[in-house]
Amino acid sequence: MLLSLAVYLCCGAVAGVLAGLLGVGGGIVIVPMLVAIFPSQGVPPQYVQQLALGTSLASIVITSISSARAHNARGAVHWDIFRNITPGILLGTFAGGLVATHMPTLFLKIFFICFLMVVSAQMLSNYRPPASRNMPGFPGTSAAGTGIGLISSFVGIGGGTLSVPFMSFCNVPLHEAVGTSAAIGFPIAVAGSLSYIIGGWGRPDLPAYTLGFVHLWALLGIAVASYLTAPLGARLSHSLPTAKLKRAFAVFLIIVAMKMLWGIL
Template identity: 80%
Template sequence: MLLSLVIYLCCGAVVGVIAGLLGVGGGAVIVPILVTIFPAQGVPPQYVQQLALGTSLASIMFTSISSARAHHARGAVRWDIFRHIVPGILLGTFFGGLLATHMPTMFLKVFFICFLFAISAQMLSNYRPPATRNMPGFLGTAGMGGFIGLISSFVGIGGGSLSVPFMTYCNVPIHTAVGTSAAIGFPIAVAGTLGYIVGGWDRPGLPPGTLGFVHLWALFGIAAASCLTAPLGVRLSHSLPTTRLKRAFAFFLIFVGLKMLWNLL
């Protein structure tokens, strides 16, 4: 248990930097680590992916608060966008998380691997849609929030890999998009966590220390460290060439995706 807690703390430290730097919740790092650790802790194979996804979303609640506060202090959060997108985020993520708890583990693993490869390709190409329009109205923004929330719940992320390109497409400056995405990660995490708790309630065979599909020890370790390091990531995002960092992170995600695919096959 002590070794696992140390691993959770290290994972959280890395996730916090990534969250502040790139505006993502860090689920692409958390989920593969938890999928590797949980079987050794007696988690039944049919619950490993769901428990990793639920725990990842729960930890993002704390990471996003720390990251969003740091971005807000620099004036890099568009709260008007936040207010419009949150209703869709809450509905999409909650029902997506609830649905995911009843999906086959194999489907969720394949979906996660495909998602890793997709965001890696986007980061390597640095492709952004031409910024030729403004943010849509309330219904359009809320509808996009529902889509972002649904996908985020299936892969245990804070939605930054989807919300940042969406906002930059709508002429929102990149640093503001990253800061706003960090704030959006909180309602995604809250709604997704509730979905995984409700969907995993009273499932037979889950190990002690779980609340539905949320592992409380892993949550504690990841959240404690990530809250401390997220402000560091924010400072780095305003001073370092994020394009190079994104490419390095993309290669890391490709490696993770290939390893998960190999284990799957």
Template identity: 80%
Template sequence: MLVSILVYLCCGAVAGVLAGLLGVGGGIVIVPMLVSVFPTQGIPPEYVQQLALGTSLASIMITSVSSARAHNKRGAVHWDIFRRMTPGILLGTFFGGLVASHMPTLFLKVFFICFLAFVAVQMLSSYRPPATREMPGALGTAGAGGVIGLISSFVGIGGGTLSVPFMSYCNVPLHHAVGTSAALGFPIAVAGTLSYIIGGWQQPDLPAGCFGFVHLLALVGIAVASFCTAPLGAKLSHALPTSKLKKAFAVFLIIVDIRMIVALL
């Protein structure tokens, strides 16, 4: 039990730094770690991935608030973009989570592995959008939010790995894209958590301490640590060369991806 708590705290600490640094919710780190830890806690294999996804999204509710507050103090959150993307995000994440709750674990693991590879390639890319490109209108922005929310619910993330590139592609300054993405992590997390709780409600053989597909002990450990470290990540994002950090993180993701592929095989 003590070892598990320490693992959850370490996982949350890393997730918090990443949330503030890159505008991601930390799910990219949280999900693989929980997938490794949960089988040792006696959790049935058929529920491991769903519990990891639901718990990750629940923890992002805390991480995103802490990270968004830190970025907002630096004027890096575009609340107009937040308001336009949120309706689509709520719908996409909620319905995506309900669907994912009843999908086979193998499919979700393969989807997550493919998503990690996509994110790593994306972070290693040096593509720059045309200088004339701007954010789409209200309908287009809401639609983009829906797609981001849908994919986020399948991989248990706060959406930063999609929303930051989307906003950067529309020529929102990188630090502002990171800050706005941190704020967008909250509606993604709320809708996703609710859907995983409903999807996992009264599932047979779930261990004690689970609220639907949310593992409460893991949630507390991750949330406490991530809330404390997210402001540090936000501070670093405004002080360090983000491009080099993104490339280093991409290499880390490739390593995680390879480990997950080996474990799957």
């Protein structure tokens, strides 16, 4: 058990730094690591992906608070955008999470692999939508939030890979988009983890220390480490060449996706 906690702490440390540094959401790292770890912890194969997604979202509740506070201290959070996008985020994430808890594990794994490949391609190409307009009003921003929340619930992330390009397209400066995305991760994580708890409640054969599809022991290790390291990532984002780091991270994501695909095959 202590060895497992050490692994979860390392997982959370990496996720926290990435959440603040790249604005991609630590779930991109947390989910595949948990998928690799959970089978050795007695998690039935049919629940591995759902438990990884639910635990990832629950951990982002803590990571997003720490990361958003660090970005807010630098004046990089648009709270007006946060207010407008949150209703859609809550609706999309909660509904998507409930649907995901009833989807086959194989489908969720394939969806996650495809998502990793799309994110990797975007990072390698460094493509950004042309900043050609301003943020829409409440209806448009909330509608975008619904889509961001829906996809985030299926892949267990805080939504940064979706919300940052959306805000950049609407002429929000990149560092401010990353900071605002960190704050948006909080309602995504709250609604998503709640839906995975409800959707997994009473399922047979779940291991000890689980609350629905949230693994409490893994959550503890990841949350503690990510809370401590997220501010470090936020500070680094203002000083390191994030473009080069993203390209290296994209290669890493491709390797992770290929490993997951090989496991399925």
